[in-house]
Amino acid sequence: KAGVTQTPRYLIKTRGQQVTLSCSPISGHRSVSWYQQTPGQGLQFLFEYFSETQRNKGNFPGRFSGRQFSNSRSEMNVSTLELGDSALYLCASSLWGELTYGYTFGSGTRLTVV
């Protein structure tokens, strides 16, 4: 059974540009969440999608957005990149978004903004 797949693994962008990251959840999983991991702030919740609807959102500016497609694949977009957006972006999926089993994470996309 394939795990959670995130592409690309590494990305270098210039300040002011925009970027799109992709996440393919485990087959059959309908909930996808995104987290940002930085040395200074640790792991922070970005948003969660379930059946193409955003159910929950963290405290990030509007430059951070996401969406989920009918096949449960999800993308997140960051516009007008800032140096502080450099981070590891992790995607996690679960069957229903239920609380009991936690989430299965991907290996992340390392974004570097220069």
Added chain:
Amino acid sequence: AQTVTQSQPEMSVQEAETVTLSCTYDTSENNYYLFWYKQPPSRQMILVIRQEAYKQQNATENRFSVNFQKAAKSFSLKISDSQLGDTAMYFCAFMEYGNKLVFGAGTILRVKS
């Protein structure tokens, strides 16, 4: 706001020995879930063990077990018979409603041969 505190930034243990990682959390809720995740250099977060707050029995998964003290809001992870492959960053995480995980700052565990 819910918070999770891991007071040990780094720990070391000899192979085959036992180590305990500490975690405390703050919440006013009665129903919630607690997790320990492991993040090796490959970056993928791997679920180690989970605990439902309404269950008094401590969760166990092979060499991994927890000591869940609900009144004290404490959730420590014990790793028995430590192996070199256990070397990783360990995160304690809390989840209640909203399907949002709140993570602690992490503890780097190094297993020495």
